[in-house]
Amino acid sequence: MLVQVLTQLAVVVTVMILIGVAVFVGRYRLRDTRREWRDRVLAALPVTLVLVIVLATNSAARQDVPDLSWIIDWNATWAIYDIEGEFVLWLQSYATPEATAFFSFIYIYGYIFLLAFPVIAYFALSNTRPLRELLAAYTLNYVFGLVLYTFIIAYGPRNMMPDVVALMYDTYPRYQSLTRQVNRNTNVFPSLHTSLAATVSFLAYRTRAVYPKWAAVAIFLGICVAISTMYLGIHWAIDVIAGIGLAYVSVTLATLLVGRWSLADSIDTDRLRAAIRRR
Amino acid sequence: MTAGESDRDVGGPSRRSLLATTGALIATTSGCIRQTRSIVNRDGLDQLSLTITTLPADGDRESIQLARELETVLETVGIDVSIEMRSHEEFLRAVLINHDFDICVGTHPGGTDPDYLYETLHSRFADESGWQNPFGYTNLQVDELLERQRTVDPDQRDDAVAELLDAFAVEQPFVPICAPDEHRLVRTDRFDGWGEGHPATRLGYLDLEPADGVDRLRAVNTDARISENANPLMAEYRDQDPFVDLLYDSLATEHDGDIEPWVAEDWTWDDGTLTVTLRDDCRFHDGEPLRADDVEFTYRFLADTSLGASETPAPSPQYRGLVSAIDDVSADDDHQLTFTATTNEPVAERALTVPILPEHVWESRSEPASVPGVQIAQGTTEAVVTDNWPPIGSGPFRFDERGERDFVTLARFEDHVSLRPEVDLPEPTVDSFRVQIDPRSTSAIENVETDAADVTTRPLETYVIDDIEERDETQVLESPSWTFYTLGFNTRIAPFSNPRFRQAIAALVDRAWLVEEVFDGYASPIAMPVPAAWTPEDLAWDGDDPTTPFLGTDGDVDVDAARSAFEDAGFRYDSDGELRVRQ
Numbered sequence: 069m070l071v072q073v074l075t076q077l078a079v080v081v082t083v084m085i086l087i088g089v090a091v092f093v094g095r096y097r098l099r100d101t102r103r104e105w106r107d108r109v110l111a112a113l114p115v116t117l118v119l120v121i122v123l124a125t126n127s128a129a130r131q132d133v134p135d136l137s138w139i140i141d142w143n144a145t146w147a148i149y150d151i152e153g154e155f156v157l158w159l160q161s162y163a164t165p166e167a168t169a170f171f172s173f174i175y176i177y178g179y180i181f182l183l184a185f186p187v188i189a190y191f192a193l194s195n196t197r198p199l200r201e202l203l204a205a206y207t208l209n210y211v212f213g214l215v216l217y218t219f220i221i222a223y224g225p226r227n228m229m230p231d232v233v234a235l236m237y238d239t240y241p242r243y244q245s246l247t248r249q250v251n252r253n254t255n256v257f258p259s260l261h262t263s264l265a266a267t268v269s270f271l272a273y274r275t276r277a278v279y280p281k282w283a284a285v286a287i288f289l290g291i292c293v294a295i296s297t298m299y300l301g302i303h304w305a306i307d308v309i310a311g312i313g314l315a316y317v318s319v320t321l322a323t324l325l326v327g328r329w330s331l332a333d334s335i336d337t338d339r340l341r342a343a344i345r346r347r
Numbered sequence: 348m349t350a351g352e353s354d355r356d357v358g359g360p361s362r363r364s365l366l367a368t369t370g371a372l373i374a375t376t377s378g379c380i381r382q383t384r385s386i387v388n389r390d391g392l393d394q395l396s397l398t399i400t401t402l403p404a405d406g407d408r409e410s411i412q413l414a415r416e417l418e419t420v421l422e423t424v425g426i427d428v429s430i431e432m433r434s435h436e437e438f439l440r441a442v443l444i445n446h447d448f449d450i451c452v453g454t455h456p457g458g459t460d461p462d463y464l465y466e467t468l469h470s471r472f473a474d475e476s477g478w479q480n481p482f483g484y485t486n487l488q489v490d491e492l493l494e495r496q497r498t499v500d501p502d503q504r505d506d507a508v509a510e511l512l513d514a515f516a517v518e519q520p521f522v523p524i525c526a527p528d529e530h531r532l533v534r535t536d537r538f539d540g541w542g543e544g545h546p547a548t549r550l551g552y553l554d555l556e557p558a559d560g561v562d563r564l565r566a567v568n569t570d571a572r573i574s575e576n577a578n579p580l581m582a583e584y585r586d587q588d589p590f591v592d593l594l595y596d597s598l599a600t601e602h603d604g605d606i607e608p609w610v611a612e613d614w615t616w617d618d619g620t621l622t623v624t625l626r627d628d629c630r631f632h633d634g635e636p637l638r639a640d641d642v643e644f645t646y647r648f649l650a651d652t653s654l655g656a657s658e659t660p661a662p663s664p665q666y667r668g669l670v671s672a673i674d675d676v677s678a679d680d681d682h683q684l685t686f687t688a689t690t691n692e693p694v695a696e697r698a699l700t701v702p703i704l705p706e707h708v709w710e711s712r713s714e715p716a717s718v719p720g721v722q723i724a725q726g727t728t729e730a731v732v733t734d735n736w737p738p739i740g741s742g743p744f745r746f747d748e749r750g751e752r753d754f755v756t757l758a759r760f761e762d763h764v765s766l767r768p769e770v771d772l773p774e775p776t777v778d779s780f781r782v783q784i785d786p787r788s789t790s791a792i793e794n795v796e797t798d799a800a801d802v803t804t805r806p807l808e809t810y811v812i813d814d815i816e817e818r819d820e821t822q823v824l825e826s827p828s829w830t831f832y833t834l835g836f837n838t839r840i841a842p843f844s845n846p847r848f849r850q851a852i853a854a855l856v857d858r859a860w861l862v863e864e865v866f867d868g869y870a871s872p873i874a875m876p877v878p879a880a881w882t883p884e885d886l887a888w889d890g891d892d893p894t895t896p897f898l899g900t901d902g903d904v905d906v907d908a909a910r911s912a913f914e915d916a917g918f919r920y921d922s923d924g925e926l927r928v929r930q
């Protein structure tokens with residue numbers, strides 16, 4: 069079942085990206101990219117490596133994080149529930165089958181498209197700075213997210229209030245096998261779905277001069293992802309707010325860091341470039 | 348842990364010292380200071396503030412719902428309530444091992460025989476960790492009744508149990524809520540013979556008749572713990588699951604309430620002595636022979652996992668009550684053992700159902716567990732903390748491989764006694780048994796419906812049962828249940844130590860309404876924690892609890908009646924309607 073779900077995911081997201089490239093990026097940027105891709109790869113290489121290392125560590129650590137969290141034993145679920153009450157339940161009272169289908173699609177496909185597409189869109193720009201900022205911001209999101217997940221145990225609304233329907237999992241049980249590989253149920257604070265989506269939205273707004281249409285789409289999708297996490301009963305409103313906060317911090321820090329150290333410059337890029345040309 | 352405690356610790360002394368200082372300034376004579384002291388040094392009563400410890404919906408959808416309904420009810424009678432959700436193993440660790448809770452809501456494994464109450468309630472177990480007296484209940488009269496039912500002549504046991512239950516009804520050491528109906532979904536096109544043995548035990552998976560060409564049994568299990576830990580002694584990871592049973596043999600096995608021979612060929616009872624004969628040439632999965640010495644070791648080890656090396660015994664957190672029925676075991680030769688029992692025959696026979704542990708694997712686990720630089724609790728032996736991979740037993744299936752939180756595969760143990768032509772026992776009929784972990788009932792059902800699994804090993808959550816479509820090739824299997832949902836008090840701390848308080852709480856639980864509301868009707872409300880056959884008529888559920896009927900209707904508490912109940916029990920309300928108690 070997992071293989072089937074993954075294949076479907078890959079196909080749908082690829083189609084979405086191809087459409088996105090055609091609509092937002094355009095022929096001329098692609099032509100330039102074919103000429104300049106080596107330089108751009110080199111410029112983005114250091115931060116990409118850092119991101120890959122963080123992701124690898126993250127997925128390895130995720131196995132042990134729950135055990136560590138239970139040793140620390142800071143359980144925040146009741147505090148969250150005490151503050152926001154049954155907001156998610158209220159949100160779900162407006163559920164319709166169409167909305168459930170829409171938000172389930174957004175939560176899985178829309179989210180992955182939202183994260184993957186800007187990597188390609190920014191790669192298609194001669195100025196590599198947006199790309200490097202984006203990758204740095206992703207990295208920071210994962211780092212801070214992992215730290216927060218380690219220290220804070222919080223169960224999502226569907227675990228506290230089973231009357232909150234786990235809409236997606238009950239309507240489309242096959243997605244359970246997909247998200248089970250990624251998520252542990254004690255890791256809901258903050259919403260990493262929201263923070264990564266908001267990161268893309270923030271950066272898309274900043275690059276609105278280059279990609280005006282994409283900025284509008286990214287902000288719309290970002291908002292939909294944030295709502296979907298609550299609508300589907302996966303996150304509390306407080307998780308979403310914390311996720312937006314995390315995104316803001318990550319984007320700000322990423323801007324500072326990318327401006328300060330240009331790792332690519334400190335490497336002897338000429339020699340590397342020559343090595344690549346020789347191939 | 349309790350909020351009330353910390354409030355007092357923080358607020359009390361500072362307020363007291365402040366007043367005392369002011370008092371000292373005003374008071375000029377010593378008599379006045381003495382009176383000030385008398386006034387100031389009296390602790391006030393705070394609002395009762397308690398935490399309900401329970402499981403999140405992913406672990407147990409019904410428990411959190413019960414806890415939330417209970418929260419609502421307790422709030423209306425002036426108690427400040429918070430809920431703490433813990434994962435399965437952390438819930439059991441908090442309640443059973445560390446006794447770190449006020450009130451807990453969850454399932455109790457119960458038992459087909461009322462003797463499990465001895466383990467659950469006897470005061471001699473109040474300080475131990477495990478399923479033995481997790482509630483810290485102590486009452487000498489109840490102790491006596493618990494002992495009586497396991498020592499009287501079997502003919503008089505009914506009466507002894509009835510007397511014990513009378514005391515239970517008054518004392519309410521814990522409040523049994525309901526016994527859920529067990530439903531599982533099975534595929535009938537690949538296997539026949541479902542339900543011959545109870546699917547929560549080994550017998551549910553033996554003697555199944557596979558269709559032609561089927562050599563693999565595929566189960567889907569909604570609880571990931573079996574892929575994380577295979578230690579039969581660890582209460583945190585064990586539940587009512589058949590896997591320990593399939594990996595580890597026992598001398599006898601329970602079938603429809605009877606204790607029948609398993610690895611033991613037979614036994615004789617003679618005035619407090621059980622003489623047990625083992626079957627010939629039994630082996631463990633690693634090829635070592637299973638000798639009478641291993642059996643003797645098992646009983647010694649379960650009684651004290653430190654094997655006498657620790658200053659105080661370190662008994663196993665599981666099987667404590669069963670093993671306590673045996674005073675002494677000795678291996679007479681390779682095939683024969685003599686058990687000296689402290690109980691009557693029916694209780695002593697049950698002691699034969701514990702898993703047989705290989706001495707050569709477990710003996711070294713009597714050492715104290717250690718983590719560098721950390722002080723470890725006394726009595727923590729390696730045996731009660733090891734993950735036990737690979738599990739080496741002598742059962743009909745042996746461990747093959749696993750993926751954590753993903754799957755566990757077992758393979759048929761070709762040397763198992765049941766596979767010998769001369770032995771007539773239910774046997775493993777497939778080469779391999781794969782258990783897929785899938786945390787939700789809905790996806791477990793989809794697995795069976797799409798022919799990715801043959802059986803859901805754990806009972807399905809009640810909210811999905813109405814939605815299951817029966818098809819030609821699938822069938823919903825209903826099985827009797829002896830587990831039950833319960834509200835447990837930590838009777839070590841006030842006010843839960845007060846039976847009057849517990850009675851008042853018990854009267855706030857509308858079991859009939861909860862069964863409809865939370866279990867969609869797929870459960871039976873119960874007043875007593877033992878199977879119906881053991882419940883005397885005057886204590887049985889008769890539409891309401893015969894001793895502590897619900898104070899209200901349809902889940903709504905009659906607040907005035909509830910308040911009076913607490914006031915009659917000696918507790919006080921303040922003008923805001925808050926229940927004030929000394930904690």
